[in-house]
Amino acid sequence: MGLTTSRRTALKLGAASLAAMGVPQIMTRAAHAETADAADLYAGIRTFRVGQFEVTAIRDGGRAMEGPHPIFGENQDAEAVAELLEENFLPADRFVNGFTPVLVNTGSERVLFDTGLGAGARQGGLGQLRARLEAAGHAPDAIDVVVLTHFHGDHIGGLMEEGGPAFPNARYVAGQAEYDFWTHEDRLSGPTENSARAVQANVVPFADNMMFLAEGDEAVAGITALEAFGHSPGHMIYHLESEGERLLLTADTANHYIASLRRPDWHVRFDMDKEAAAATRRRVFDMVAAERIPFLGYHMPFPGVGFIETLDEGYRYVPASYQFEL
Ligand SMILES: [Zn+2]
Structure with missing residues (x-):
């Protein structure tokens, strides 16, 4: 559309x-x-500046679902999860899972982080990244770099469009560990089968034009990859810095602004290694809190930008307001 x-x-x-x-x-x-x-x-478009970088959060869509329990707090009683949600003015039986890819225009390159759910989800009102990118003035052929934080379907779904590359002039960046995990032949059977087939269809065709990163590597100048394993085996997050201003793209480190941040140790069904994901959540958000930097989370309420305060138990999510307008 x-x-x-x-x-x-x-x-x-x-x-x-x-x-x-x-x-x-x-x-x-x-x-x-x-x-x-x-x-x-x-x-579904929100643009702000981080130094010389123009950052645009784009809402690929939102999906109302049953939950959050047992998706969030899988190892907790439903009552404990309900109590926390109600305390925070949220219903206990339904929630909205939003999807927020991010475009960073560095001045010399347009760098897109993740691609949403893609054409297959468009009938259900999702997969809006492409249309909204265009509405924001960024045609698909103007995208120079596509960075994939990890290879779950809601991040790689928009790589292909009508059987061809959705971003025909882009080069690609992904974590080495993530690529190695999903393209290993063992993944093509058992519980990883569907996701691995999606990787074969959407990611592998770009392998020859893909740069593979590890901890501390730069995707482009000023944008550094950091390991945040657990949600997926090679899940990477990205630190942006321009003229001393910073933003951390935390991707899927925390996926519900109350359940995952107030109770970072609760198990989350979508985290492939629950304990590693919880440890990563603590490490990443301890840093975000200590350094008082803004972060943008892929599944945080749109536009997904906020700050973190450390509480006695877990963290408080503080949505950004006018900090970027000053
Ligand atoms: Zn996700």
Whole structure:
């Protein structure tokens, strides 16, 4: 669903002026619907600066699901999870899982972190990254680098479009450990089978044009990869620094702003190694809290940017407000 010329026109003119021009009522209604649609498109785009870097958080979509328990707090009683959620004004039986890829324009390159769920999820209202990138002024062929934090489906789903590369001029960056894990032949059977097949379809075709990173390696100048293993065996996060300003892209280190941060040790079904993921959560968010730097989490409430305060037990998530407007 691209923002077509007719949509742009409808947006510019608005329904009232269309009616004034004698456009039949039925068309006015259609224009209304499309305008609302386009407004949603723009609502999922948030741009701010980190030094010279222009950072754009893009909402690929949000999915309402049953839970958070037992996805979050898998090793806890449902009552304990419900109590924490209710204390924080959240329902205990439903939650929204959001997906937020990030575009960083360094001034010389456009670097996209993760690709959302892709075309397969578009009928359900997700997979909006592509349309929103375009709406934000970044055509798919203008993307120079695609960085993959890890290879779960909600991060690699948007690499292909209609059987070809979704970002035809991009080079690719991924963690060496993540690539080695998912492309090992043992992964093609058992519980990893579906994910491994998705990796074969979406990631492996780009291997010849892929740079493989380990701890401390730079994806591009000013953007450094850090190991954050546990959620997946080679899960990487990225530290941005420009003119002394910093932002940590924490990807899937913590995936619910209350359950995962207030109770970082609770097991999470999506974490492939539960104990390693919990240890990584503590290490990463201890650092975010101690250094008082902003972070952006892929599954935090859109636009996913916030700060961390250490509490007696776990952490408090403090969503960013106007810090980036000053
Ligand atoms: Zn994810």
